[in-house]
Amino acid sequence: MLSIHTKDLSPVELQNYLLYAVAPRPICFTSTMDRKGNVNLSPFSFFNLFSTNPPVCIFSPSRRVRDNTTKHTLENILEVPECVINIVNYDMVQQTSLASVEYPKGVNEFIKSGFTPIASELVKPPRVAESPVQFECAVNQVIALGNGPGAGNLILAEIKLMHISESILDANGKIDQQKTDQVARLGGDWYCRLTKDNLFKVTKPVRSMGIGVDAIAYAIRNSKVLTGNNLGQLGNVEALPTDQQIEDYSRSPEIKDLLDATIGDGQTRELQLHLKAKQLLDDDRVDEAWKVLLIA
């Protein structure tokens, strides 16, 4: 493994490693206004949700690595502590990138990038009409993380009013993750898109007290077939099947055939049972996988 002391890299080299490693990052497209009423619109991927009560997002306009100057978004927020955080979907990505051009202060990136401003209800900066989710925010705090090139400035933005497009809602009025089509920033020029084919579910462990990978028998934990993800699934069950359940399952035709075919060959039997368990785990049939593994 390559091990690097961060102090041995230039700010540009360090930024390169970090932006490729900490990815994907969601994008907030932030509109702000200076005290004279000039509007600014810029994207930031040093961004996330950090609290739901109170609802607080944080994003970070860094000092420019090139010349250590501060970004207009930060300067505006120090004058008028309000912003709108607009969520970016795939249809918006090229125009959003265009809005990141370092236009001189006072230039309105709504106009340069061709987005439509609509008036906010609680704050002065306008919202981006094309964005599927818009948060009107009051800025509670700004925390400078340093004063050299690349130093971040955390903007703690409390969400006061949310606007959510009906186009991404399900029948119950909740956001449907399969409809949001957000994009996220990675290293360099790379982005990724949240499409239906790359969504998957992981059962929340908080619903139960999983037995843990350490409680899984050695032969299963060291299986040549099962992956780390499979062990995570197995460790997430609260209890193992009973002997009776295992015995009943071993009589099912498929398992019975497997057992009959491997009489006297313990190694092949274990391998076949682990392969069957893996198949079940990949289908998220964890209870059945446990029964198969305990037959072994």
Ligand SMILES: Cc1cc2nc3c(=O)[nH]c(=O)nc-3n(C[C@H](O)[C@H](O)[C@H](O)COP(=O)(O)O)c2cc1C
């Ligand atoms: C998708 C995307 C994400 C970005 N994320 C950040 C970021 O998190 N922090 C930052 O300082 N600049 C970031 N930038 C660059 C700023 O958007 C760019 O410097 C912008 O011009 C700042 O505008 P301002 O000076 O008008 O505030 C990002 C650019 C893009 C295209």
